[in-house]
Amino acid sequence: MTFGHVKRVTQQVGGKTHTFRSLLEYRWAVWCEFRRQQGIIADWTYEDPDAVLRLVKGHHLNIKEYHPDFTILYPNGDYETEETKGYFPPKDFTTLKLAAEQYENPITLIFASTAKNPKSASIRAQIRRAERLEPHIKRIVWNANRDIFQKIKHLFDE
Numbered sequence: 001m002t003f004g005h006v007k008r009v010t011q012q013v014g015g016k017t018h019t020f021r022s023l024l025e026y027r028w029a030v031w032c033e034f035r036r037q038q039g040i041i042a043d044w045t046y047e048d049p050d051a052v053l054r055l056v057k058g059h060h061l062n063i064k065e066y067h068p069d070f071t072i073l074y075p076n077g078d079y080e081t082e083e084t085k086g087y088f089p090p091k092d093f094t095t096l097k098l099a100a101e102q103y104e105n106p107i108t109l110i111f112a113s114t115a116k117n118p119k120s121a122s123i124r125a126q127i128r129r130a131e132r133l134e135p136h137i138k139r140i141v142w143n144a145n146r147d148i149f150q151k152i153k154h155l156f157d158e
Helices: 023-037 090-102 121-136 144-155
Strands: 009-013 016-020 043-046 053-057 062-066 070-073 079-085 107-111 139-141
Touching: 009 023, 016 023, 023 043, 023 070, 023 079, 023 144, 053 090, 062 090, 079 090, 090 107, 090 121, 107 121, 121 139, 139 144
Parallel strands: 079 107, 107 139
Antiparallel strands: 009 016, 043 070, 053 062, 070 079
């Protein structure tokens, strides 16, 4: 799904040029590269075609493909999925819940920011949806803008 107000960003990160679907994805890639350079992670890939997860959905065993935003490789050989979200619709909740149930790779869900008391019913519904997912995934980064990006903003080429 493409949203008209979300601008794609083409930038070089880690020696490779990527076209990210959003500024949030670009900034998260910079964070991934920073962690790689620090030795916290061994490597990362953006929309890796080899990391597609085949999810079994429903009673009729329908197969749904899930293409994670980021695949993280740790020095010990473990993998993790990191998924950025500017908008979190019900279908994405279902996809991430199925992925958590059917695969052992932990999932981190990342939001640029989340208002404490959102006025919009739509935003409140998205937050409740993410909260319902918390028991099934590794963690949620609720405010990456404040908690991560603010500290590394000097690394962004924007």
